[in-house]
Amino acid sequence: MIEKLLLKLRARDDVSAEEEALLRGAVSEVRNVATDVTVVRADVDLFVSTILLDGLMCRYKDLGSGERQVTELHVPGDFVDLHSFPLKRLDHNVMSLVPCRIALVPHDRILAITETQPHLTRLLWFMTTLDAAIHREWQLSLGRRSSLSRIAHLLCELHARLEVVGMTQGNSYQLPLTQVDLAECLGLTPIHVNRTLRELRMRRLVTFRNKTVSIEDAAGLKRVAEFNPDYLYFEKRPR
């Protein structure tokens, strides 16, 4: 059930059989969630954290005008609000973008892990710091990358993150997002996203059609994006 979480962790460090059993045992409940459901709400006290098993979710914040910024996309294997364990409440929402399957982990079980399992605790800590690294890269994109480079970067990032959990087929992957979803990630309008995707397609770098991303020229796409996967910390080493 939490296989993708284990793949994500084992790409970065060893996870012992005992640690794996503890993670599996930490799950209290599995739920299905429909599209566009706010699964974790800002400003309420939280007592569980959520692992995304299948689907796509996002962290987002809205302005009073209704303008929405997605601050991170979550792929299967992500612990989407592990930071709610120390924070106790969040300053942002977490929403499903497609039908999702989630696993709930009560905070008291995470507390028990932190009190008895120093290495597993560091692995949990690693995951929240990895989210922070992804946020920094998105800041760079939103603040400084051109529209073309920004979209290219997101498509490179998702390929890298999905590959590690076994969800890519060579240079392509399923991305069941709408132009509106992408626009909210990229700080652009949906029509602008459509136009920029066309430019990437015309340059024969990548196509996004029928919810499938096909990277035609990986080196060229990475060049346009200035994509360097170092911020995803894929190296396997003791943490």
Added chain:
Amino acid sequence: MGVTPLMAQYFFDVINSFGLVEDLEGQELRDISAARLVAIEAVRSIIRDDVTVGLVDLVGRVEVRDADRQLLVAIPFSDAVELRGADAVRAAP
């Protein structure tokens, strides 16, 4: 976005020097005036991009179409911005 009975599907094709960018996906919106706003915002976003490389190209339009791909309204890029000083700049020696 979820579909509610009040919403309708609108498609936004962009035609300018870049060519035709056809909208295959559309957006669920309340009415044509909401669709018009979406088109205007998109044009501003495109112009903002162009300006960063030193270009303001107002030759273009957004065609708003309904679910049957019938043209509802065409919004020229020039409707999205108010230009000031362009004549003065042209008249200057």
